[in-house]
Amino acid sequence: MIFSIPLGHWVELFINFLKEHCGGFFNFINDNLDNLMGLLTSLFLVINPYILIILLVALIWFFSKRNVALWSGIGLLLIYNLSLWEAAMETLVLVICATLLALLLGLPVGILTAWSNLVHRVTMPILDFMQTMPPFVYLVPAVILLGIGRVPALLATVIFAMPPVIRLTGLGIRQVPVDFLEVAEAFGSTRAQKLLKVQLPLALPTIMAGINQCIMLSLSMVVIAAMIGAGGLGGEVLRGLQRLDIPRGFEGGLAIVILAIILDRVTQALGQKDKRKGN
Amino acid sequence: MKAKSFYWERRFTDTDKIKVQGLVKIFGSNPESALSLLDQGWGKEQILARTRQTVAVNNVNFAVREGEVFVIMGLSGSGKSTVLRCINRLVEPTRGKVFIDDEDVTAANDVRLREIRRKKVGMVFQRFALFPHRTVLDNVAYGLEIQGVERDERYARAREMLALVGLNEWEMALPDQLSGGMQQRVGLARALASDPDILLMDEAFSALDPLIRREMQNELLSLQSKVNKTIIFVTHDLDEALKIGDRIALMKDGSIVQVGTPEEILTRPADEYVAKFVEDVDVTRVLTAEDVMRPAGTVSLKDGPRVALRRMRKEGFSSIFVVTRDCKLAGLITAEEALEASESNKEDLSKVLRHDFPTATPETPLNDLIPLLAHSKFPLAVIDDQKRLLGVIVRGALLAALVRKGGMK
Numbered sequence: 001m002i003f004s005i006p007l008g009h010w011v012e013l014f015i016n017f018l019k020e021h022c023g024g025f026f027n028f029i030n031d032n033l034d035n036l037m038g039l040l041t042s043l044f045l046v047i048n049p050y051i052l053i054i055l056l057v058a059l060i061w062f063f064s065k066r067n068v069a070l071w072s073g074i075g076l077l078l079i080y081n082l083s084l085w086e087a088a089m090e091t092l093v094l095v096i097c098a099t100l101l102a103l104l105l106g107l108p109v110g111i112l113t114a115w116s117n118l119v120h121r122v123t124m125p126i127l128d129f130m131q132t133m134p135p136f137v138y139l140v141p142a143v144i145l146l147g148i149g150r151v152p153a154l155l156a157t158v159i160f161a162m163p164p165v166i167r168l169t170g171l172g173i174r175q176v177p178v179d180f181l182e183v184a185e186a187f188g189s190t191r192a193q194k195l196l197k198v199q200l201p202l203a204l205p206t207i208m209a210g211i212n213q214c215i216m217l218s219l220s221m222v223v224i225a226a227m228i229g230a231g232g233l234g235g236e237v238l239r240g241l242q243r244l245d246i247p248r249g250f251e252g253g254l255a256i257v258i259l260a261i262i263l264d265r266v267t268q269a270l271g272q273k274d275k276r277k278g279n
Numbered sequence: 280m281k282a283k284s285f286y287w288e289r290r291f292t293d294t295d296k297i298k299v300q301g302l303v304k305i306f307g308s309n310p311e312s313a314l315s316l317l318d319q320g321w322g323k324e325q326i327l328a329r330t331r332q333t334v335a336v337n338n339v340n341f342a343v344r345e346g347e348v349f350v351i352m353g354l355s356g357s358g359k360s361t362v363l364r365c366i367n368r369l370v371e372p373t374r375g376k377v378f379i380d381d382e383d384v385t386a387a388n389d390v391r392l393r394e395i396r397r398k399k400v401g402m403v404f405q406r407f408a409l410f411p412h413r414t415v416l417d418n419v420a421y422g423l424e425i426q427g428v429e430r431d432e433r434y435a436r437a438r439e440m441l442a443l444v445g446l447n448e449w450e451m452a453l454p455d456q457l458s459g460g461m462q463q464r465v466g467l468a469r470a471l472a473s474d475p476d477i478l479l480m481d482e483a484f485s486a487l488d489p490l491i492r493r494e495m496q497n498e499l500l501s502l503q504s505k506v507n508k509t510i511i512f513v514t515h516d517l518d519e520a521l522k523i524g525d526r527i528a529l530m531k532d533g534s535i536v537q538v539g540t541p542e543e544i545l546t547r548p549a550d551e552y553v554a555k556f557v558e559d560v561d562v563t564r565v566l567t568a569e570d571v572m573r574p575a576g577t578v579s580l581k582d583g584p585r586v587a588l589r590r591m592r593k594e595g596f597s598s599i600f601v602v603t604r605d606c607k608l609a610g611l612i613t614a615e616e617a618l619e620a621s622e623s624n625k626e627d628l629s630k631v632l633r634h635d636f637p638t639a640t641p642e643t644p645l646n647d648l649i650p651l652l653a654h655s656k657f658p659l660a661v662i663d664d665q666k667r668l669l670g671v672i673v674r675g676a677l678l679a680a681l682v683r684k685g686g687m688k
Contacts, residue, residue: 179408185369187422187473188397197425201412 015141026145033151037093044089049080060262064269072265075258084255090232091222091259098154098218102162103211110169110210111195120170127163135160135224143228153230161217168210172203208271215267219260233259295378296509297343297366297477302375304361304533307332310373323532335361337533339375345476348503348510350524352517358533359513363479366511367400368392379477397426401470401508405482407462409454415441415465416450422473433472440468443502460491467499471506480512484519496523517556521545521565529553541565562681568648569641571677572661572670577602580609580628584620587612587628598657600668601628608660608668611636638662641669645677652677 019026044052053076061069079088113120138159142152176199184194200207226234233256240249305313313332316325323334336358343349351359364370366377368384377384379399387395401422409418416437417424423433441447444464454462463483470478484492500523503510514520520527521541528538529552537549545565548554576594578587578601591599591614598613610632620631636657639648652659652674659672 177408179404179406180410182369183402183404183408183410183421186367186396186400186402186479187425187469188393188395189425190393193425197421198410202410204412 015144019145030146030149030151033097033154034149037097037150037154040093040097041090044093045086049085053077053080060266064266068262068265068269072262075262079255079258082251082255084233084236084251087232087236087252088255088259090230091219091234091256094150094154094157094222094225094230094232095215095218095259095263098157098161098221099211099215101154101158102165102214102218105158106162106165106210106214107169107207110166110207111173113166113170114173114199123166123170127166130159131163135221136227139224139228148229150230152228153225156228157218157221157225157230160221161214164213164217165207165210168206168213169203172206172210173199175206176202205271208267212264212267212271215263216260219256219263222256294345295342296345296347296380297511298376298378298381299339299341299362299366300376300378302336302339302362302365302377303334303373304336304358304365304370305332305334305373314373334533336365336372339530339533339535341528341535341538343509343511345509346507347525348500348512348523350512350514350520350527351530352514352520352524352527353530354515357530359515359530360481362530363481363511363513366477366479367396367402397422397473399475400477400479401473401475403463403466403470403478403480403483405485407454407459407466407486409462409465409469411454413454414450415446415452415454415457418454418465419450419468419472421469426473437468437472440472441465443471443505444468444498458491459487460495463487463495464498467502471508476509478508478510480510482513482515485514485516492519499523517560521560529556542570563644563646563649566645567641568639568643568645568659568661568672569669571645571648572641572672573676575600575660575668575671577668578612578628579604582628583626584612584617584628584631587617588614588621591617596658596673600658600660600671601632602668606668607666608638608662610634611657611660613657633657636660639672640664645681648672648677 047055053073056076057069057073060072079085109119109123113123135156138156139152142156146152146155173195180198180202181194184198189197222230222232222234223237224234226232226238233252236252237249237256239245240247240252303314303317305317307313307330309330310332313326313330313334316329317334317337321329323337326332326334339358339362341349351362353359361370365372365375366379366384368377368387372385375385379395382395384392384395409415410421413421416434419437419440420433423436428436438447438450441450444467446461446464446468449457449461449465454465457465463486466483484495487495496519512520512523521544524541526538526540527544529536529544531552537544537553539547539549542565544553545557545560545562548557576590576596576599578590578599580601580603587599587601591597596614598611599617600611601609603609609629611634612628612632616631616633620628625631635655637651637655637659639651639659639661641661641663648659652672658674660668661670661672662668
């Protein structure tokens with residue numbers, strides 16, 4: 001090979017540029033998010049686990065069905081019994097924060113893709129790129145910009161988990177039947193009124209499916225995120241792997257599965273509740 | 280038709296509420312090119328073949344009077360819905376102007392257009408299009424909600440509208456719990472809630488089954504007599520058009536072929552297309568008592584039996600209607616009874632009047648008149664709601680009317 005394109009070098013230059021010129025900004029984000037996540041985690045841990053489990057079961061029962069609540073309770077008790085409670089809470093906080101951030105960024109972008117064909121055409125390949133890229137790759141810039149810790153792990157998770165939110169928000173809004181838009185127009189709605197009173201409510205079941213996928217993807221990132229210091233259940237599995245500690249790895253993995261099933265059922269139930277209301 | 284114009288003038292002030300001038304709508308990527316071809320006299324098919332653009336509306340002109348029910352009728356693809364949507368600019372006209380209350384809607388900016396849509400023009404849709412995530416009450420209140428009307432006020436107004444369409448029991452229901460007919464009543468209430476002057480109804484009853492549709496047509500007419508809006512109603516159903524329209528515009532291939540009252544459309548079709556369109560119509564359902572009645576020779580109560588006899592002889596009738604001083608119908612007197620009364624010197628007609636004759640209102644359709652006349656040996660009196668005698672119908676006149684319309688084919 002006589003000439004090879006220095007693509008990787010360019011990316012490195014860009015990352016370095018970001019680090020040099022926006023270092024303060026990244027430090028600011030890092031500190032604040034880290035504090036927030038620490039606060040949330042200690043909030044979950046300050047409550048007696050039994051009381052928290054009862055509260056969670058009650059909450060799940062309210063949003064979902066009795067059976068789901070019952071099995072969730074058993075699963076959470078099992079996690080506590082395996083002394084993985086603290087790790088589980090750390091992971092839960094990571095997933096919650098990642099999902100909220102993904103929504104915060106993804107919903108507006110999703111709305112824009114529904115409004116503008118240009119934005120749609122530009123965004124979709126980027127989303128494909130984000131989803132096909134092996135998630136390990138996100139760890140590199142995250143570590144360089146933010147170092148090791150919870151926040152870079154969060155950042156990598158958000159990048160990995162955000163695409164379905166954008167996609168399904170856009171899809172949901174585009175799928176709203178044109179009849180309803182015509183009604184909104186004919187009665188003199190502004191664009192914001194059309195969005196808030198017609199498009200978003202009617203797209204809600206689809207958006208909820210996006211949120212569900214987002215949570216699942218966040219959970220699937222926890223082991224990878226543990227490699228750059230996310231801790232939690234992912235850390236347990238990672239340590240099990242590194243030390244060939246089969247029990248530890250298995251128990252950690254099982255706890256992740258339990259969390260995943262609970263979150264999946266609850267968000268699905270939320271989506272269906274809205275669907276029942278919506279149709 | 281003299282009788283018809285009398286019937287309208289009672290209801291309409293003579294002002295034009297909506298005017299549509301030179302309206303053209305071309306769907307396609309380069310409307311300008313199609314427009315210039317259109318001006319050179321190219322036909323719709325030629326333009327489609329040459330530029331792949333569709334001339335949906337081709338130079339349409341009409342005016343709708345205040346308080347009128349104006350029906351735009353045509354087969355699917357005739358451009359009728361597009362014309363309707365150009366009025367509130369859900370479809371942007373390619374050329375031409377639309378005036379509402381002498382204001383050029385086509386020149387309105389976004390803010391003003393929204394204002395017109397909010398305050399002046401209500402719309403009812405073919406597939407109801409009620410928001411599935413809102414209760415019936417919230418659906419009806421939608422227009423007021425986006426205008427920023429306070430919750431209590433808009434709910435009060437929405438409840439009033441639901442009562443008007445007879446659905447006040449259902450305000451907390453969701454749309455999918457309602458039948459089609461009920462849903463469209465909600466649609467009607469929603470359009471009426473912000474009290475617009477104009478109602479645009481796009482095939483509003485076409486998705487309903489025939490029985491419900493007829494019921495809704497009647498309901499619309501009775502509602503119209505209460506609210507007196509200017510209504511533009513799009514339909515592909517001729518019977519519906521004839522039933523509810525004060526005037527009908529018949530569209531074909533994006534142009535209006537004829538505008539006229541239902542009777543004008545039936546009896547004087549402008550061309551072969553219209554004639555073919557209306558040939559299967561049952562005239563007895565369209566013509567009304569008003570169309571076949573003739574002025575009544577009457578006598579007053581204060582006249583004696585001899586005056587009555589003389590008048591009957593003059594008119595060639597064997598009986599005559601007697602009216603009070605303010606033209607209200609008092610009864611009927613036959614020749615024999617009048618003769619008997621005059622021979623026995625009974626001067627007071629009110630003693631010998633009969634009341635067993637049929638009566639009808641001017642709006643009664645012919646097919647309802649036929650049995651009335653068949654079972655009576657006396658003529659039929661056409662009276663208004665104050666019992667004033669407007670005209671009479673004798674059996675012969677009815678038959679003559681039927682034969683005349685029948686010969687139209």
